[in-house]
């Protein structure tokens with residue numbers, strides 16, 4: 001394997017934080033059908049309540065995970081600013097994140113721009129050119145992206161869909177059959193063939209920026225796609241909006257991944273799986289002054305998929321479907337992804353009428369909220 005500079009993280013914080021009580025899904029128990037059925041129930045419950053869960057024993061060893069973080073940092077530490085400009089995503093125009101997002105391109109609050117840089121790579125790593133320093137690692141990034149298939153089986157099982165069908169569908173790669181009624185399996189399994197890995201590096205900010213934004217680094221939001229997979233790392237900063245409107249910290253678990261559903265999953269599951277609001281804030285005192293590196297996997301269905309709820313699911317037939325729009329008005333993934341992505345951080349948000357401090361925008365007829 002080509003060498004990558006080693007990146008050393010600080011130890012986990014010693015501060016007592018108000019942590020979210022998230023379910024821990026142990027994938028080593030997924031060896032047999034009974035184990036998988038039990039896990040599916042746990043996943044389903046977690047997705048309907050907190051909307052955030054941990055997965056452990058996901059098949060990557062700690063050193064494999066560390067290696068991915070080292071590789072991710074190459075994109076930020078080993079590429080100079082001229083070359084970064086060459087590979088800029090130009091998200092506002094393209095509605096796509098592929099490439100670099102430079103620091104200070106999104107508005108956070110009170111005139112303060114973000115201090116995070118990110119790089120997104122499509123699962124098919126050959127789709128675009130990448131900076132020279134990262135080229136030796138593209139095979140490993142592709143393997144990493146493929147590695148994340150596992151979550152979907154459990155999420156689909158939670159909707160009482162046949163497990164074997166899912167397994168068989170893992171090799172499914174055609175995206176041309178999207179006319180007529182598309183099955184949920186296809187909509188939810190397909191994403192893993194089509195979406196992207198994203199690496200984010202957050203830089204410490206000035207005291208002035210901290211004051212003006214009340215320590216918010218990335219505003220409260222729901223994710224755009226179906227599922228986000230986030231590799232747990234020790235710098236505390238991620239918070240989710242818990243029941244009762246209280247922000248809870250997400251605790252680091254060594255070599256766990258954190259999974260949450262996004263808007264698309266909420267649409268497809270008729271509100272059954274919740275897209276939970278989360279944000280990033282300044283880390284606790286003993287972890288400030290460090291950069292914070294994040295490794296993510298964002299799943300999105302194929303661009304042609306119309307985001308209508310999966311009416312075949314026995315679970316949804318029992319509990320009922322909550323629609324955010326009429327089926328006839330449902331956006332395609334492409335329309336949703338492009339308008340959400342190009343608006344994020346760039347549009348002027350409107351304060352909600354109820355004085356709650358929440359800001360709003362309307363995307364494809366769906367009200368999208370941002371929290372401070």
Ligand SMILES: O=C(O)CCC(=O)C(=O)O
Pocket residue numbers: 200218223230237238278279280294
């Ligand atoms: O940095 C994190 O922990 C979360 C980032 C996030 O929410 C996002 O990129 O959508």
Ligand SMILES: [Fe+2]
Pocket residue numbers: 221222223278
């Ligand atoms: Fe997010």
